[in-house]
Amino acid sequence: MHSHDLIEYLVMVTERDGSDLHLSAGAPPMARIHGSLVPLTDDILDGTDTRELVLNVLKESQRAALEHNWELDFAVHVENLGRFRGNACYVLGRIEANFRYIPDFIPQLSDLGHGATVEGFTRLREGLVLVTGVSGSGKTTTLCSITQAIANERAANIVSIEDPIEFVFTHGERSLIRQRQVGSDTQTFAQAMRSALRQDADVIVVSELRDLETMRTAITAAETGHLVISTLHTTEATATMTRIFDAFPEEQQDYVAAQLANCLRGVVCQHLLPRIDAPGRALATEVMTMNSGMARCIRDRRFAQMPGLIQVGGPHGMHTIDDSLLMLLNNGYIGLESALSHCRDQNFIHTQHERELRARADMAKKKR
Structure with missing residues (x-):
């Protein structure tokens, strides 16, 4: 009872x-x-x-x-x-x-733990941005934070298609936001997206790319001058590309590769890990942006090379999940076990963390 x-x-x-x-x-x-x-x-x-x-x-x-x-x-x-x-x-x-x-409130991206690159996605005028992660990793919160920031910062007609509606947006001084719920305001994501293309939308937000038709429509919208922001249930940039391509018939994949190489602007993959310094969870991310090398990699479907390109992509705002985990670990926000369970290269985490600990020990000795 x-x-x-x-x-x-x-x-x-x-x-x-x-x-x-x-x-x-x-x-x-x-x-x-x-x-x-x-x-x-x-x-x-x-x-x-x-x-x-x-x-x-x-x-x-x-x-x-x-x-x-x-x-x-x-x-x-x-x-x-x-x-x-x-x-x-x-x-x-x-x-x-x-x-x-x-x-009731939508947190700012900086409050969530995102850096300048993800904040930069709010200034994009066209293309496709994807927020990915497992269930409960905060994808929806990040998606809505990006959307509200756009509404607050510039003139934009924003159409958000959700199932169901979660955060409730507010119009900005120069922006409009229409929130449509699948099942009550529209039949499907793809149908609502096609309508958005006829509604003078600048930004189209889709709560999740669940099926082939929604993916196809999102890519087409991004190619035709709209900013499209959505989520996927993947844990890293490479898996995100694989997930999209596997949804399409094999005979269409070369064309989709060319489309994505042209319109994809960024992928942020996120994880929430238990904090050891305070109650709550810490955000770890992998961030991929587009440059000429990444575009060629996607066009040629050489996804295995993506982690390496992200690793050397710091000047373009990229970082790997291991970089993010190491920063959280070295700052005392998360424990070693959490870092190792979410990283791509455990040897990298061990080696770099031990180097940091030795450097701190040496500095402490010098101070004495």
Whole structure:
């Protein structure tokens, strides 16, 4: 039995600096706090509890959709707290759900831990920018931070296509933002993107490139003078390219390679790691930008060479995930185990970190 309503559970999550609430029959309500699952209360929920907690926050049309499709994406707004992205589904005939916290405010890129290169993406006028990472790595937050920064900084007609809408944008002094939700404002991502091309859009934001048609339309829009920003579930720049090309039939891949070499402007791959210096998680990134060498690499589909080009691409604003992890490790933000579990080259991390420790030890001796 449960002794709280859903809103009370959601408040508990935010008070403990959590990101997610999980409601499952046979278990207490669970929160993900700094990456770890912990019980919120001693309440053990049964199927009746989870059904009641979820259905009480759904509209009649949403309840019907859940009954018909057996799963549902939706959003819940809690006054003075923020929005929660909800996903409900049937598990062994019972309704269970997850809720992801979306704060009312959109953080700035610098507050998230991004540097000048990612901030520079906000000044692009055309091309394709991709934010990638696993679920829970902060892709949506970065995507929305880039979008709001564009709206605040310049005159732009921005169309954002989302499933569901999470952060709510505000118009800038010289900008317009239209937020459209798949399933209620449009049938599909691709359909909404084609409409955006006829709506005088300067910037098209797509919450995720989920399928071939959405990818195709995004690339075409980026090629025709629009700035397109979206996300993918990949963990590094090389995997991002492979993921896109694998979605297309083999006979189309040479053409897609030429398109991407022409229109891709940047990829930021991100990971969130537990901090050891304070509560919370630290952002580690791999950032790829375009130069002539990277364009040739993509055009020729020589993706195995991309890490090397990123490694020497510092003058063009690039850095590898290992560079980012090493900086966090040397500054005492993350532990060695976390760095090694997310890096590409463990020997590099070990060698460079030991060199840093020796240099600090030598400096301490000189001071004595």
